[in-house]
Amino acid sequence: MGNPAGGSAVTLPKLHVAVLMGGWANERPVSLMSGEGVAKALEARGHQVTRIDMDRQVAARIAEAAPDVVFNALHGVPGEDGTVQGMLDLMGVPYTHSGLATSVIAIDKELTKQALVPHGIPMPGGRIVECEELYERDPLARPYVLKPVNEGSSVGVAIVTADGNYGNPIRRDVPGPWQEFDRLLAEPYIRGRELTVAVIDGAEGPRALTVTELVPKSGFYDFDAKYTDGMTEHVCPANIPERIAELCMGYAVKAHQVLGCKGTSRTDFRWDDERGEDGLFVLETNTQPGMTPLSLVPEQARYCGMSYEDLVEAIVAEALRGAAKGAGADG
Known part of the structure; x- marks a missing residue:
């Protein structure tokens, strides 16, 4: 699988960015790592950053900071399910990643199936x-x-x-x-291999980066395997047939578009390699993938020639493009 052409770096004016992280979901520790990585990347590029560890006074704290844009580095509820998105919509503050309606659907695995399967995207039954x-x-x-x-x-x-x-x-x-x-x-249960594809929005629309295979040493890609260094081998790009790679990347872009994702998303797959194309299934699409040092989207971006700082600025640029269109986060 060849290396896709890396996207050209965006040019941003110096901004005041509030990085929203933490919260009280199970994924709080991951969100704090994502948020700190994003904040340091933005500061390295000369932007002013206000770090906000989300609590019940988050709206007042954002209003007081008065940022140009919010980088939503929250994972899980309520930062990924539409709650925070609705709050920011009401406040009129631009923000990164997907909007309210997309977030409501994508975090719910059953609603995601109802949205994607009619568009020819294979998902497990159940x-x-x-x-x-x-x-x-x-x-x-x-x-x-x-x-x-x-x-x-x-x-x-x-x-x-x-x-x-x-x-x-x-x-x-x-x-x-x-x-x-x-x-x-x-x-x-689908036997076989764990694959994932990151999609990034740009001025010319969404593009898939590459396919990574995840090989957990514990035998299951659980929470600890995802976020503990050395627990999972990332094979990037995956050593899989070209046709399977093409299907994965095509399905990931289609899921991104059907759900209305913005900025970036990551679609996860199981592939039963004994069944060929018929053994490939989408498990879910993550609208706010991790941005930690072990996270998959930054890793795939690096493979495509995009630095971590470039990736962060590209996500911010997409949020500002959406705001400039005046179409709303889900527009």
Whole structure:
């Protein structure tokens, strides 16, 4: 898979950027790392930066800072689900990444399926289950995956196998996402390989960067594997057939467009390499991918010749382009 031509660096005037990070979601530590990386990159380029660790007074703190634009480095609820986006829309403050409607849909795995599958994007089947049901019977044939409907970073994901230690049926007293959530999404388990594609918006529209394969040393790409140095090998670009790479990148751009993503997104895949093209499935599209030193979007950008600072400024530039159009964050 060849190296796509790197995008030319944008030229920004010196700005006052409020970097919104932290919050109280499960992904708070990741958000703090993302936000600090973004803040340092912007300062290195001569921009004024106000760091805001989100709390219940966040609107007042943003109003007091009066930035030119907000870089939304939050992950999870309420920074990624439309709540913060709606607040910033009401305040009339430009912000990075996707707008309200896109965020509401993309963070909900079931709504995402309803949006993407009719457009020819392959996703696993499955259904929403009440957790009480799990204590009586399996919702699907084993092996299957249980995941929260609106969490990211593999938070609360459980793979239920025939010989697993959750019990059969699942026992109430066994730790798992059923103890934290009332409802979960059950999907068939797809054997094979974990792939991901970053998409970045530019003046000429969205483009996919490349495909990365994630090879966790623990056997499962969970939260710890994602954010602990040395726990996962990133093969960038992935050593996969050219046709599979083309499909991944095409599906990622299409998901970005159908959902109405802005700035950047990352679409995750499972590929059963024994089934060829028929074994490729989109799992989800992340509207606010991580920007930590271990994160996948900066890594793919580097492969394409774009520095971390260039990437951050490109995301800010897209937010300002959207604001200049006057079309709203989802326009």
